[in-house]
Amino acid sequence: MALTKKPITGMKDILPAEMQIRDYVMNQIKDTYRSFGFSSLETPCVEHIANLTSKQGGDNEKLIFKILKRGEKLNLDTAETENDLVDGGLRYDLTLPLARYYSNNSASLPSPFKALQMGPVWRADRPQKGRFRQFVQCDIDILGDATSLAEIELILATTTALGKICPDNSFTVRINDRGILKGMASHCGFPEDSYDQVFIILDKMDKIGCEGVEKELIEAGYPEENVKKYLGLFGAVEDNASGVRKLGEMLKDSMPAEVAEGLAHIMDTVTDVAVADFKIAFDPTLVRGMSYYTGTIFEVQMEGFGGSVAGGGRYDKMIGKFTGVETPACGFSIGFERIVTILMDQNFQVPSAAEKKAYLFEKGLDSGRLSEVISEAMKERAGGMQVLVAQMNKNKKFQKEQLMKEGYTEFKEFYKEALK
Numbered sequence: 553m554a555l556t557k558k559p560i561t562g563m564k565d566i567l568p569a570e571m572q573i574r575d576y577v578m579n580q581i582k583d584t585y586r587s588f589g590f591s592s593l594e595t596p597c598v599e600h601i602a603n604l605t606s607k608q609g610g611d612n613e614k615l616i617f618k619i620l621k622r623g624e625k626l627n628l629d630t631a632e633t634e635n636d637l638v639d640g641g642l643r644y645d646l647t648l649p650l651a652r653y654y655s656n657n658s659a660s661l662p663s664p665f666k667a668l669q670m671g672p673v674w675r676a677d678r679p680q681k682g683r684f685r686q687f688v689q690c691d692i693d694i695l696g697d698a699t700s701l702a703e704i705e706l707i708l709a710t711t712t713a714l715g716k717i718c719p720d721n722s723f724t725v726r727i728n729d730r731g732i733l734k735g736m737a738s739h740c741g742f743p744e745d746s747y748d749q750v751f752i753i754l755d756k757m758d759k760i761g762c763e764g765v766e767k768e769l770i771e772a773g774y775p776e777e778n779v780k781k782y783l784g785l786f787g788a789v790e791d792n793a794s795g796v797r798k799l800g801e802m803l804k805d806s807m808p809a810e811v812a813e814g815l816a817h818i819m820d821t822v823t824d825v826a827v828a829d830f831k832i833a834f835d836p837t838l839v840r841g842m843s844y845y846t847g848t849i850f851e852v853q854m855e856g857f858g859g860s861v862a863g864g865g866r867y868d869k870m871i872g873k874f875t876g877v878e879t880p881a882c883g884f885s886i887g888f889e890r891i892v893t894i895l896m897d898q899n900f901q902v903p904s905a906a907e908k909k910a911y912l913f914e915k916g917l918d919s920g921r922l923s924e925v926i927s928e929a930m931k932e933r934a935g936g937m938q939v940l941v942a943q944m945n946k947n948k949k950f951q952k953e954q955l956m957k958e959g960y961t962e963f964k965e966f967y968k969e970a971l972k
Contacts, residue, residue: 562685595649642674655874664696693883715828735807
């Protein structure tokens with residue numbers, strides 16, 4: 553029986569043309585983040601199943617690739633539940649592994665710790681265009697800093713990286729705070745135990761609009777008066793720092809003043825010092841689905857691309873679930889695969905410092921002549937040139953066309969009879 557050539561459903565082979573873009577984007581991101589003082593780390597792709605199912609990953613916990621126990625520990629005859637068969641799973645994001653890593657190694661790490669982590673994650677999601685079951689995430693996190701400097705640095709580092717990678721694409725950082733979400737809900741009379749349901753419905757605003765949200769909230773049993781008061785707040789303020797402060801005044805009966813002031817301070821500072829060209833906008837409808845967020849939340853939207861290309865927020869309670877001691881934490885993740893997709897759709901050409909040249913030699917070239925070809929290539933490589941040495945195909949034109957797609961701009965041909 554012939555082996556299967558295609559990759560597993562929801563996963564893909566990456567061809568050289570895309571790999572060039574992926575390497576370029578990854579290097580740009582890493583270089584930018586390191587310039588902000590972030591340190592690279594790596595965590596295992598397999599996590600304890602108890603950690604992955606600790607009710608912090610939202611719907612991602614329904615998408616775990618679970619791993620069977622090994623050897624004698626795997627006993628199918630005596631197993632009664634799934635827990636008797638499974639003890640690990642592939643990580644569905646990089647945040648939970650980072651929290652475990654920090655909890656285990658904090659004594660050896662600086663405080664605050666600025667972490668940079670890039671790597672593959674896995675979700676048993678329904679595959680579709682631009683969505684795969686294995687994909688790369690790119691995270692920066694600041695652990696141990698409770699001040700707004702963490703949010704400011706994360707936003708500046710992320711927007712600086714995006715500005716370098718996509719200089720021709722305008723983008724907006726949408727920002728909110730879970731404290732503002734709760735303050736608005738409290739101000740409008742929603743009971744505290746209903747907040748999660750209210751926010752889940754509110755999160756659909758960009759899909760079903762204000763009328764759709766109003767209809768769903770009323771159908772969920774909330775008084776129409778409360779719902780209309782709630783939705784009226786969203787149109788009552790501007791999307792800048794002044795709008796945040798105005799909303800803070802409106803919610804002073806239900807929210808501490810420092811929540812709005814802290815968010816406005818972040819927006820003002822980022823606006824004052826940013827080097828990339830982007831807009832930072834207050835969006836009181838921004839929810840973000842992860843249940844572990846505790847404070848500031850943010851997303852990046854890029855013109856011409858549906859959905860966000862980056863997102864994150866503050867999650868001050870996650871590390872405490874490992875250590876028993878709450879540790880302030882805040883992170884931002886670039887949607888690596890989405891950025892690559894945007895660049896591929898734009899036929900992006902990777903800028904190369906080194907010229908790429910191909911040496912093509914005729915089949916049957918004697919060993920002395922071949923040594924001469926390779927020696928010449930080695931000299932060019934030593935001078936900074938990128939040189940490919942390869943045997944000439946029968947269809948030389950097609951061979952050159954394929955190499956040109958990989959960025960080769962100059963060709964030199966070597967034949968048995970004479971050096972050309």
